[in-house]
Amino acid sequence: MANPVLTMEGISKEFPGVKALEGVDFELYPGEVHALMGENGAGKSTLMKILSGVYAPTNGIIRLKGEEVVFRNPLAAQHQGVSIIHQEFNLFPNLSAAENMYIDRPEIAGRFGWLSWSKMYREAQQLVDSIGGGGIDVRKEVRHLGVHSQQVIEIAKALSFQADVLIMDEPSAALPENEVQKMFEVVERLKAQGVAIVYVSHRMKEIFEIADKVTVLRDGRKIATRNISEVTEQSLIRMMVGKEVSQLYPVRPFQQRKETVLQVKQLSLDAAHAVSFQLHKGEILGLFGLPGSGSHTIACRLFGLAKGTGEIGINGKPVQINSPAEAKEMRIAYVPPDRHRQGIIKPLSIRSNLALPILRDLSEGGRLNQEKIKKISQYYMDRLHIKSPNDLQSVDFLSGGNQQKVVIGKWLASKPEILILEEPTRGVDVGAKAEIYNIIHELAQNGLSILLISSEMPEIIGLSDRILVLHKGEFVHEFGHGEADQEQLLKRASNPRLVEGDAV
Amino acid sequence: MKRLLNIHEAPTILFTLLIGIIFAFISPAFLGLDNVKLILDQNTTTCIVAIGMTMVILLGGIDLSVGSVLALTATSVGLFLSSGMSPWLASLLGVAVGVLCGIFNGYFIAVLNIPDIIVTLASMYIFRGLAVGISGGTWMTNFPSQFQFFGQGKLLGISFPLLVAIILVIGFVLLLKFTRFGRRIYAIGGNKSAARLAGIGIAKSKFTVYVYSGMLVGIAAVIFASKVGSVQASTAGSNLSFEVMAAVLIGGGSIFGGIGTIAGTVVGVLLMGMIKNGLIIAKVSPFWVDAATGFLIILAIVINTLQHVRQNRRKGGELI
Numbered sequence: 001m002a003n004p005v006l007t008m009e010g011i012s013k014e015f016p017g018v019k020a021l022e023g024v025d026f027e028l029y030p031g032e033v034h035a036l037m038g039e040n041g042a043g044k045s046t047l048m049k050i051l052s053g054v055y056a057p058t059n060g061i062i063r064l065k066g067e068e069v070v071f072r073n074p075l076a077a078q079h080q081g082v083s084i085i086h087q088e089f090n091l092f093p094n095l096s097a098a099e100n101m102y103i104d105r106p107e108i109a110g111r112f113g114w115l116s117w118s119k120m121y122r123e124a125q126q127l128v129d130s131i132g133g134g135g136i137d138v139r140k141e142v143r144h145l146g147v148h149s150q151q152v153i154e155i156a157k158a159l160s161f162q163a164d165v166l167i168m169d170e171p172s173a174a175l176p177e178n179e180v181q182k183m184f185e186v187v188e189r190l191k192a193q194g195v196a197i198v199y200v201s202h203r204m205k206e207i208f209e210i211a212d213k214v215t216v217l218r219d220g221r222k223i224a225t226r227n228i229s230e231v232t233e234q235s236l237i238r239m240m241v242g243k244e245v246s247q248l249y250p251v252r253p254f255q256q257r258k259e260t261v262l263q264v265k266q267l268s269l270d271a272a273h274a275v276s277f278q279l280h281k282g283e284i285l286g287l288f289g290l291p292g293s294g295s296h297t298i299a300c301r302l303f304g305l306a307k308g309t310g311e312i313g314i315n316g317k318p319v320q321i322n323s324p325a326e327a328k329e330m331r332i333a334y335v336p337p338d339r340h341r342q343g344i345i346k347p348l349s350i351r352s353n354l355a356l357p358i359l360r361d362l363s364e365g366g367r368l369n370q371e372k373i374k375k376i377s378q379y380y381m382d383r384l385h386i387k388s389p390n391d392l393q394s395v396d397f398l399s400g401g402n403q404q405k406v407v408i409g410k411w412l413a414s415k416p417e418i419l420i421l422e423e424p425t426r427g428v429d430v431g432a433k434a435e436i437y438n439i440i441h442e443l444a445q446n447g448l449s450i451l452l453i454s455s456e457m458p459e460i461i462g463l464s465d466r467i468l469v470l471h472k473g474e475f476v477h478e479f480g481h482g483e484a485d486q487e488q489l490l491k492r493a494s495n496p497r498l499v500e501g502d503a504v
Numbered sequence: 505m506k507r508l509l510n511i512h513e514a515p516t517i518l519f520t521l522l523i524g525i526i527f528a529f530i531s532p533a534f535l536g537l538d539n540v541k542l543i544l545d546q547n548t549t550t551c552i553v554a555i556g557m558t559m560v561i562l563l564g565g566i567d568l569s570v571g572s573v574l575a576l577t578a579t580s581v582g583l584f585l586s587s588g589m590s591p592w593l594a595s596l597l598g599v600a601v602g603v604l605c606g607i608f609n610g611y612f613i614a615v616l617n618i619p620d621i622i623v624t625l626a627s628m629y630i631f632r633g634l635a636v637g638i639s640g641g642t643w644m645t646n647f648p649s650q651f652q653f654f655g656q657g658k659l660l661g662i663s664f665p666l667l668v669a670i671i672l673v674i675g676f677v678l679l680l681k682f683t684r685f686g687r688r689i690y691a692i693g694g695n696k697s698a699a700r701l702a703g704i705g706i707a708k709s710k711f712t713v714y715v716y717s718g719m720l721v722g723i724a725a726v727i728f729a730s731k732v733g734s735v736q737a738s739t740a741g742s743n744l745s746f747e748v749m750a751a752v753l754i755g756g757g758s759i760f761g762g763i764g765t766i767a768g769t770v771v772g773v774l775l776m777g778m779i780k781n782g783l784i785i786a787k788v789s790p791f792w793v794d795a796a797t798g799f800l801i802i803l804a805i806v807i808n809t810l811q812h813v814r815q816n817r818r819k820g821g822e823l824i
Contacts, residue, residue: 075703090701092694094762095687103691103702104684114682 003066005030005164005196006051006082011060013046020046021057021220028165028196033187035199035207035228038217039240040455044200047217048167051198052084053077065164083158084167087174089150093143098124100142101157127156131186148179155186159195166190167198172206173292184210202290204233204494216240233491241457241486249462250441254481258282261449262302262314262418269308271297273473279418284440284450286464288457290493294473295453296337299420302451303327303334314418328357330418333411337423337453339400343407346396350388351377353395353406357414380409384439401432408439419443422453437463457486471496513756513768515807520775527782534785541663547777548665549574549731551770552724554748555676556717558769560620561752562680562693563713564761565613568624570721570748572631573605574741577725579635582644582735591651598729599722605631606718614710628745635737645734655730665727672720677766689713693761750797751776754804775800 008026012019021043028034038044049055051062053071062069064080071077074084091100098121102108108123110116124138133152142150151171158166168187172180187210190197199211207214208228215225216239223239262279272294279285287295300306304321312319314330321327327334336342344353355362355373362369362376377391384405388398395406404424411419421440425433440463444450454460460467467479469492476496479489527534553570560567580601584594605627612623657664680686688709691699699706729735755772757764779800780793 073703074701090695090698092691092698092762094694095690099687103699104688104704106684115684115687117682 002030004028005065007061007063008047008051009061009063011047011050011057011062013043013050013055014058019220021050024060024217024220024222026215026222027225028198030164030194030196031191032212033191033197033199033210035201035211035214036217037201037207037214037236037240039457042217042240043220044217045169046220048084048169048198048200051077051165052082052167078158078161078163081162081164082167083161083163083165085151085154085158085169085171087170089154089174091142091150091153094141096139096141097128097136097145097149097153098138100153101127101138101160105160123160124156127160128152131155131159131189132182133186146179147174147176148182151175151183152186155190159190163195165196165198167200169200170202170291171199172201172203180206202494204236204491207236208233218242234487237487237490241490249458250438252284252441252444252463252465252481255282255465260316262451263312263316264298264302265311265313267298267301267308267310267312269297269301269306269310270294271473272301272308272470274310275470275473275475277468277475279449279451281449282444282447283465284444284452284463286460286467287451287453287470288455288460288467288489288493289470291455292472293470293493295470296422297473299334299336299422299451299453302418302420303332328414331414331416332418332420333357333414333416334420335404335407335411335422335424337426339403339407339427344395344403347394349392349394350381350386350398350406351391354380354391354410354413357410376413380413383412384409385435399429399432401428401435404428404432404436405439408436412443416448418449418451420451420453423455424452425454425456425459457489460484461486461489469493469496513765513771516754516756516768516771516775516804519803520771520778523775523778523782527778527786530782530786534782539781539785543774543777543781544666545663546781547773548663548669549724549728550744550747550751550777551669551773552672552727553721553744554751554769554773555672555766556713556720557748558752558755558757558764558766559676559680559689559713560717561749561757561759562689562761562764563710564693564696565620565710565713566624566749566759567609567620567714567717568745569605569609569628569631570717571741571744572628572635573602573718573721574725574728574744575735575737575739576605576631576635577602577722578729578735578740579639579644579737581726581729582647583638585647585651586644591648591654594651595654595726598726599719602718602720602722602725603715604718605721606715609718610711610714613714614707617707632738635740639735639737641738643734643736644729647730647733651730652733653730655727655732665731668723668727672723673766673770680766685709685712690762693763695762747776747797748773750801754800756804772804 004027006028008024011021011024013021024047036044046055050057053074053076064082069080071080092103095103101124102120108116108120110119121138128136128138131152133149133156136145136149136152142153171183175183187197201207211228213225213227214231214236216223216236218240258281260278261281265276267275271292275298287298289295297306301308302312302321304323304327307322312321319330321330351373354377359368362372381391386402386405386409388402395403398406424440425436428436440450452460452464461484465481467484467489468475469477469489471493477492533539557567557570577598581594581598584597585591609623609627612618613620653664655665659667680689688704691702691704692706692709696706751772752764752769753759754775755764755768757768776797779796783793783796784790
């Protein structure tokens with residue numbers, strides 16, 4: 001075989017308190033599609049950020065075509081031939097496709113150093129056509145292009161830098177099903193041109209369709225690199241999840257099903273298609289799906305953040321939920337996935353954050369009852385073990401875990417009957433995770449009905465009484481108490497048809 | 505036809521034509537050559553200042569201080585003249601004062617990264633205060649007769665201010681369309697993080713834009729002082745900031761940055777000027793001008809937003 005275009009040797013990366021990568025080796029040959037797989041938190045994105053110049057490795061060497069390189073920033077990496085296409089595109093919506101590819105590049109200057117639009121359009125169109133994007137008019141503004149076309153523009157932009165290595169991060173996540181094949185055709189053409197492609201994806205089916213090799217990471221280490229012909233879906237999943245599930249989780253015994261609290265019928269909107277389920281009193285119901293499978297959509301719908309068709313019933317009565325305020329009235333609470341952007345108000349104190357959803361109940365004749373607020377705040381500080389000298393501290397100074405407890409606490413203060421938790425332990429350290437798991441367990445024991453949405457499989461499996469698996473907006477399987485393991489779960493979520501002899 | 509309608513400025517242009525036709529019906533004098541000349545001439549200073557504001561808004565920024573910069577520059581020119589300086593030198597130094605104001609704004613906004621609305625709110629007071637201070641609060645008049653050329657003179661058969669405005673408009677249109685500097689402004693306004701990843705120096709571009717803007721206000725101030733023949737530091741250009749911002753928005757600029765053109769802004773300036781002029785010709789009380797301008801802005805924003813909504817409808821996007 002030819003020489004590798006890229007080698008990474010002994011790459012380690014440490015963040016304060018966390019070892020994200022430990023001694024990872026990675027080799028990439030021209031004209032190959034190399035899949036990179038691993039669970040959330042396995043280190044895939046850290047490795048790719050190092051490769052694309054976002055992070056510098058703590059240890060280790062990167063060689064490009066045999067020569068050692070250090071990328072100071074993504075642009076430097078790009079100029080040396082390593083480009084990354086993020087899941088979220090980095091495009092200028094207000095500019096033409098051609099300009100997106102050639103923004104601020106001296107090589108398209110015409111006379112007197114002035115920009116030559118005709119030259120830019122010509123070269124951009126050529127490049128786009130060469131990778132099979134012939135239908136795209138590069139004069140169009142990017143905001144008027146579809147997602148697939150935008151992706152083609154991103155790829156063409158990378159190629160305009162003479163990319164030898166192209167990293168594609170979950171390239172199919174943004175695409176509708178019928179456009180994934182088109183993307184594959186583009187990838188095949190790139191292969192034929194000798195570009196080496198790192199393909200980061202969760203989706204088994206795609207890996208087997210497009211990849212030549214696969215490398216699996218787990219807990220920041222490389223587990224193995226194999227030819228795709230040497231692995232099966234089973235063996236890949238086993239490599240990804242390892243075996244043991246740690247003792248982070250409280251033991252949840254089997255529960256007799258109680259009365260239905262929340263009934264959802266034929267809910268459709270956006271990414272979710274005709275979804276029906278029931279949530280019972282004191283139950284923890286897990287919703288699991290790969291990114292884009294629709295679980296976030298369902299949460300938004302239930303909390304009145306999005307409108308759609310279908311029926312929602314609470315305690316047997318049909319209800320309309322058109323806004324978060326109405327959802328609150330129905331005693332629904334929602335702990336959103338992005339704590340920083342959606343959960344806490346950073347400059348405010350713990351006390352103010354906790355009081356936020358219940359300000360109406362705390363006001364008496366237009367004045368807030370400070371005594372009551374103090375009492376409630378103190379209660380949840382104790383109850384959730386929020387660690388802080390006092391509750392007047394601004395939440396900005398708290399650790400991630402304590403911030404998350406504040407978000408949970410403020411919604412508990414609203415005395416909900418139904419609690420929707422989405423990614424409740426994202427960016428939280430292990431100790432705080434265990435604490436939060438215990439809190440969730442206790443809440444359910446005390447009769448709160450919980451809808452748990454998480455991309456972390458151990459969490460879903462460890463906490464849920466039942467698990468519903470979503471695939472492309474539809475429920476494809478239900479796991480009863482104690483039935484699920486990571487292998488099964490991932491298999492159902494990534495490609496339900498692969499599960500043989502099983503009518504879904 | 506459909507392609508023409510897809511041009512971003514199309515609604516504004518159509519609307520301007522419509523308003524023109526309506527006024528022409530009400531009063532035939534409206535489209536008379538003299539009146540058209542008058543409209544053009546009355547709006548040259550606004551137009552020149554609006555060029556700079558277009559760039560600022562394209563960056564996603566805002567500048568509240570241009571009216572005060574105009575006052576400070578005009579007052580300075582008045583002082584230079586009264587000290588016996590030649591009109592050309594006084595004007596040149598005046599423009600330099602405008603540039604210095606731009607450097608001041610640019611330094612705090614681009615280099616120290618302080619929000620533009622705060623910086624220009626502060627500098628709005630500072631520059632105005634300086635103008636009042638150095639003028640001693642009195643009217644500046646009795647400019648030498650040669651100085652009148654800048655505001656009232658004629659060159660090649662058209663008025664000098666109009667000529668300057670036309671040259672500046674063409675110059676900056678080309679700058680924005682054909683230079684890396686110009687395209688960087690659009691890139692930064694369109695997606696700041698993508699611009700950063702593309703290696704674009706955001707601070708440098710911002711700084712340059714504020715300096716250009718200061719220079720343009722300086723030029724406008726010279727014309728203003730000469731045309732009016734007197735300057736009162738406390739009132740000169742007191743409404744200018746809002747007027748030019750309105751012109752940019754009416755001309756299709758987006759307050760979020762990245763979208764807008766100088767051509768659109770010029771149409772915006774003309775539309776506002778036409779309405780002012782037309783209402784007077786139609787013998788409507790001038791008191792209604794402000795209300796009409798306000799409605800125009802709302803209308804422009806509605807059109808902007810509708811376009812935005814239509815373009816984003818297909819995309820689904822994030823729910824929260």
